[in-house]
Amino acid sequence: MVHVSSQRILITGAGIVSPLGLDWLENEASFRANRTAFRPVTMFDVSQRIAKTAAHVDLPTERLFLKTPMRRQHLLDRGTQMLLLALRETLAMAKMPGLDGVDAIIIGTSAGAMGIGQEYFRHAAGSPVKQPGQISRLEFYQPQRQLNAIAQEYDWHGPMILVSNSCASGANAIGDAMAMIQTGKAKRVLAGGYDALAELVYAGFDTLRALAPSGIPRPFDAARDGLALGEGAALVLLESEAAAAERGAEAFAVAAGYTTATDLHHLTQPDPEGKAAIRTMTGACTQAGITPGQVSYINSHGTGTPYNDVAEASAVKAWAGEDAAKIALSSTKSAMGHLLGGAGAVEAVICLMALRGQWMPGSLNIRETDPAVCFDLVHAFREAPVKVALTNSFGFGGTNATLVFTGVDAPTSGAAATPAPHRPLHILGAGAVSAAGWGTAALATAITEKATLPTQESPRTVGTREWECLIRPAPPAPADRLPKFPRLRRASPITKFSMAAALEALEQAGYPQAQGIAPGRLGIVQLMFNGCVQFSGKFYHEVIETPTLASPLIFPETVYNAPASHIAAYLGVDGPATTLIGESSAIIEAIALAHTWLTQGLVDHVLVIGAEECDWLGAEATSYYHPQLQASEGAGVLLLSLTPGPEGKHQLRLRHTPALAYHHEAGKAAHLQALATRPEYNQAQHITGLSGIPLLDHAETAAHLEMSADTPVRIENPSGEAATPGQTTRLHPRQILGETMGAAGALQLVLAATLARQTSQPVSLTLPGSLCAAYGAVVEVE
Known part of the structure; x- marks a missing residue:
């Protein structure tokens, strides 16, 4: 049962930027004219590629970001600029002067600021010494930092959530925003997606032979030969x-x-029968209170690849039955290309355009319709009544998403219910992989005993380096920690860390390998900072040095959501599984999303995973940004539920502060200091976020000294012996483990859960992110 509010979710603003135009009116004019936007790629060298065309956006030449200094304007990614343009149009349509009153921003992206990351790689590989500009490239390579630049334009400090489920990212972002409103967690959310063309991504699709050699995508044509890439952004205000x-x-x-x-x-390939797509279309229509026969228009995923189009056509036929022939369908990728993380959001806005204008865009370039087509394929722009519009988005990793939109005057008969009251989160199990070893016991022992963990040099696999760059790697996996699963043979280290920690959390909760959890009732939320960097660096190096030999086996493993996909496949998780990008503290955003799913009743349990892997690129990045720490790696996993665990075990509850974003370290330091002076975040055992950033570390340390003087606490050590009165035991995992980036906050929480169980006492945490956010959390013992 999905608990939804009895109130409808209204769309009051929308903005769109695509290769067909920079706003709503330009895009509509292009659709009316049946225009396509494909042209030769000039942004990067494609001379060694099979395909040589894409759909580009012509950005305006004037300065868009007024609060970012001129010296840093070159660090603002093309996709970020498109997103700002879409935001301006959204706010104008909604008649809002700014972002005041917006409770959250949720954005989907597949590649983020990949162009900036490519620059970082080229500079790193080409110079044996440190370069002053690299720290800025590192900072702005992170998508959350790019979003922060947009928030800074409007002096907005709310939560910013980044979803990266490949080509379904934009649709997932809008769906997650809907869920926040349905469960009463927000009343107004800005959501959408974006992606810009990038050399690594273009080369990846080319190596997979997914790009059309002809340069023209022909979705649902019998002789289609592949997709074409595009770029763009879109937002809606819900x-x-x-x-x-x-x-x-x-x-x-x-x-x-x-x-x-x-x-x-x-x-990378869909189920031939489209079983997941059938479930998403059925579920979305059920929530909307409509039948397939009431759908006027479908904006299909329709990439133009042989596998995708047949699978989607099969799914539509199975879902709609005899009504399929009456449903109009088209693929706008035939005109603007595949916008990847931006596709779901752009195509959602196109559905809104169709509803408002009572027309349907054409599925262009078709010469002979594929025999699998069972619906009314719209070959060219058509004036027609549209009362209900549906859009499908499918991505690498198997993420499928469907959105349904109706007119404001359309009657509703969905299964509306009063949102379930707020219920606390319970931690049923925890798992860890870290430099301390494989398992929560190794983690807790290393931190409480202040172990000195071994370090080693991280040699470059490309070029040479003239400075020492040490890392604290996770030790090799014990023979019994990883299952014999075919997908793991080629998987990245981050996948293996996540898998082992997830299995430990399930085992600890009494659900070995998810046995005992009802089918379809387990969800996955994965957080990472850099993602699968080992494969990304290896693949991009091949693209640069040997473009015709770049491996098609590596590219799919570079996408952010590949690890969650592998874990879902092993555990049989065919429901919600999503990946977020963010700094270490964004694990709290992952936990908040898990709570939303549980409140909706989508699932009964959620695995929340924070993970990172390290290579020479990550090691050098840490030496730039955290010079006092060594780069490290690992994963922390919590199994969460709204239902307590079995009797006889310590019941753990988790609570945390709301999300706040800061544009400068000084603001974040002040917030961190305020958190650290609150009694609830100075429990008998406290896990600090000391991270090697002087301003933040000083703020937290000063607050702790103040609290130690003003609020004496008597505690018991994990050993059971009484500690010195007037002191709080403060543990510093980053100083022991090193900088684990996307895994750091998760490992802090896993450590807190482990110590709370050992000592039967609450454990508090402060979680500062390296870029934008800071949080406090407490693991309580019931």
Whole structure:
């Protein structure tokens, strides 16, 4: 049962940037003219590629970001600039002067600021010495830092959540925003997606032979030969009815339904029968209170690849039955290309355009319709009534998502219910892999005993280095820690760390390998900072040095959501599985998303994973940004539920502060210091976030000294012996483990859960991120 609010979710603003135009009106004019946007690629060298065309966005020449200094303007990615343009149009349509009143921003992206990352790699590989500009490239390579630049333009400090489920990212972002409003966690959310063309991504699709050699995608054509890439961004402003009425907003559509599911068939190829797509279309329509026969128009995923189009056509036929022939469908990728992380959001806005204008865009370039087509394929722009529009998005890793939109005047008969009351999160199990070893016991022992863990030099696999660069790697996996699963043979280290920690968390909770959890009732939320960097660096080096020999086996493993996909496939998780990008403290955002799913009743349990792997690129990055720490790696996993664990075990509850973003370290330091002076974040055992950033470390340390003087606490050590009165035991995992980036916050939480069980006492944490955010959390013992 999905608990949803009795209020509808209204759309009061939207913005779109695509190769067909920089706003709503330009895109509509292009659709009316049946225009395509494909042209030769000039941004990077494609002379050694099979395909040589793409759909580019012509950005305006004027300065867009007024609060980012001129010296840093070159660090703002093309995709970020597109997103700002889409935001301006969204706010203008919604008649909002800024972001005041927006409770959260959720953005989907597949590649993030990949262009900046490519520059970092080229500079690193080409110079044996440190370069002053590298720290800025490191900072702005992170998508959350790019989003922070947008928030800074509007002086906005709310939570920013980055979803990266490959080509379904934009649709997932909108669906997650809907869920926040449905469960009463927000009343107004800005959501969408973006991606810009990047050499690594273009080369990756080319090595997979997925790009059309002809340069022209022909979705649902019998002789289609592949997809074409594009770029773009789109946003929608979603509001509860009460929030829209509160400010007198005019809505033009309703976000009526959303469902996501995981296709376990293959990392890059869909199930031929489209089983996951059938589930998402069925679920979204059920939530919207409509039948397939009531859908007027489908904006299909329709990439133009042989496998995808047949699978989607099969899914539509199975889902709609005899009604399929009456449903109009087209693929706008035929005109603008595949926008990857931006596709779901852009195509959602196209559905809104169709609803508002009562027309349907064409599926262009078709010469002979594929026999699998069972629906009304729209070959060219068509004026037609549109009462209900549906859009599908499918991505690498098996993520499937469907959104349903209706007009504001459309009747609703969905299964609306009062949102479930807030219920606390329970930690049922925890798992860890770190430089201390494989398992939570090794982690707790190393931190409480202040172990000195071994370091080693991290040699470059490309070029030479003239300075020492040490790392603290995770030790080799014990023979019994990883299952014999075919996908693990080629998987990245981050996948293996995540898998082992997830299995430990399930075992600890009494669900070995998820046995005992009902089918479809387990979800996965994975967080990472850099992702699968070993394969990304290896693949991009091949693209640069031997472009015709770049391996098609490596590229799929570079996508952010590959690890979650592998874990889902092993555990049989065919429901929600999502990947977030963020700094270490963003594990709290992952936990908040898990709580939303549990509150909705989508699942009964969620594995929340924070993980990172290290190589020479990560090691050098840490030496730039955290010179006092060595780069490290690992994974921390919590199994969460709204239901306590079995009797006879310590019941652990988790609570945390709300998310806040800061544009400068000084603001974050002040917030961190305020957190550290609150009694609830100075429990008998406290896990600090001391991270090697002087300003942040000084703020937290000063607050702890103040609390030690003003609020004496008597505690018991993990050994059971009484500690010195007037002191709080403070543990510093980053100083022991090193900088584990996306795994750091998760490992802090796992450590807290482990110590709380050992001592039967609450454990508090402060979690500072390296870029934007800071949080406090407490693991309580019931």
